[in-house]
Amino acid sequence: MSLSSTFSRLQLRSLTVRALPRRESAAFSSLTLEARVRARARASARARASQESEAYSGSARPKSLLFRLQSTATTTKKSTVPDKPPGPNYAYGPKLCVYHAGTGRITFLACLKISTLFIFAFFGFVVTPAYYEKEGLSPTVTRTALCAVVPLAFVAYSTSPFVTFIHMRLPPFARQSEDMLRRYARNLPPQTELEMTTMSIIAKPRLSIVKLGDLVSANRRFGIVNMARDTAAENAARKWYMFRAVGNFNAQRPSGTSKAPFVWETIFNTVSTRRA
Numbered sequence: 001m002s003l004s005s006t007f008s009r010l011q012l013r014s015l016t017v018r019a020l021p022r023r024e025s026a027a028f029s030s031l032t033l034e035a036r037v038r039a040r041a042r043a044s045a046r047a048r049a050s051q052e053s054e055a056y057s058g059s060a061r062p063k064s065l066l067f068r069l070q071s072t073a074t075t076t077k078k079s080t081v082p083d084k085p086p087g088p089n090y091a092y093g094p095k096l097c098v099y100h101a102g103t104g105r106i107t108f109l110a111c112l113k114i115s116t117l118f119i120f121a122f123f124g125f126v127v128t129p130a131y132y133e134k135e136g137l138s139p140t141v142t143r144t145a146l147c148a149v150v151p152l153a154f155v156a157y158s159t160s161p162f163v164t165f166i167h168m169r170l171p172p173f174a175r176q177s178e179d180m181l182r183r184y185a186r187n188l189p190p191q192t193e194l195e196m197t198t199m200s201i202i203a204k205p206r207l208s209i210v211k212l213g214d215l216v217s218a219n220r221r222f223g224i225v226n227m228a229r230d231t232a233a234e235n236a237a238r239k240w241y242m243f244r245a246v247g248n249f250n251a252q253r254p255s256g257t258s259k260a261p262f263v264w265e266t267i268f269n270t271v272s273t274r275r276a
Helices: 003-057 065-080 101-134 139-159 178-186 232-236 263-271
Strands: 095-100 163-170 193-199 203-212 218-219 227-228
Touching: 095 263, 101 139, 163 227, 163 263, 178 263, 218 263
Parallel strands: none
Antiparallel strands: 095 163, 163 193, 193 203, 218 227
C-alpha cells in the first residue's frame, strides 16, 4: 500500500466523521422547530379556553336557570310575534253595560239569599231533627220543617228573575263615538246579542245570552217578571243534570248607573211593544 492511498483514506474518514454531526444537528433543529410550533398551538388554545371561561363566569353569564329561560322566552317571543299595527281609537269597548240594577239592590239581594240558606240549614238540619228525636212526627216537627223550606222556596221563586247587569255587544262602527252609538241604537237589529246576568239561589251570577228579537213583554209571577223568552230549544240541547235556562227576567225601566242610558231606553221600548 502506498503512502498516497493511505493519506486519501484518512481524509475520507475525517470528512465522514465531520458530516455525521452536521446531519444530527439538522435533524435536531427540525425536531425543535416542530416542538415549538406545537407548543405555540397549545399555548394559544389554552389562552382561548381561559378567555372563554372567564367571559362565561363573569358578568355575561346568566345568574340563574330561571333568568336564562326568561331571556330565551323573551327573545323567542320578540322574534316570532310580529308587531301589531296600532288599532283605531274606540270610545266604547266591545261590550257596553246598558243596564245596572244598582249596587245597593244587588248587595241586599245577595245577602238575603245567603241568609235564607243559613236559615234553611239551621232549621232543616239542627232544629227539626232534634224535635223529631224528642217528640217523633208531631206538629212541632212540621212547623220547624216549614220554617226551613218556605223561606228558601219564596226567595228562590221571587228573586230568580232579578237582572243585575245587561251588556250589549257592539259592532265596530258603533264603538267609534256617541253619535254613532245613538244612530245604531235607533235601529237595533233583532240579532243584537244581550248578556243578561241574574243570580242563582246561592247568589252566584248566571249569564244568559239572549237575542233582542227573542225577548217579549210579559206579566208573570204576580208582576215580578216583565220580560220573557222561549227556552224550549235551549233546554232540549242541555244535559239532564244541567240547570234549566233562564227564561223570565225582571229589569226596571231606569238603567241605573249605565254609561249609555239612551240605549236601554230604546231596548225597553222595543221589548214593550211585543207581547208574549
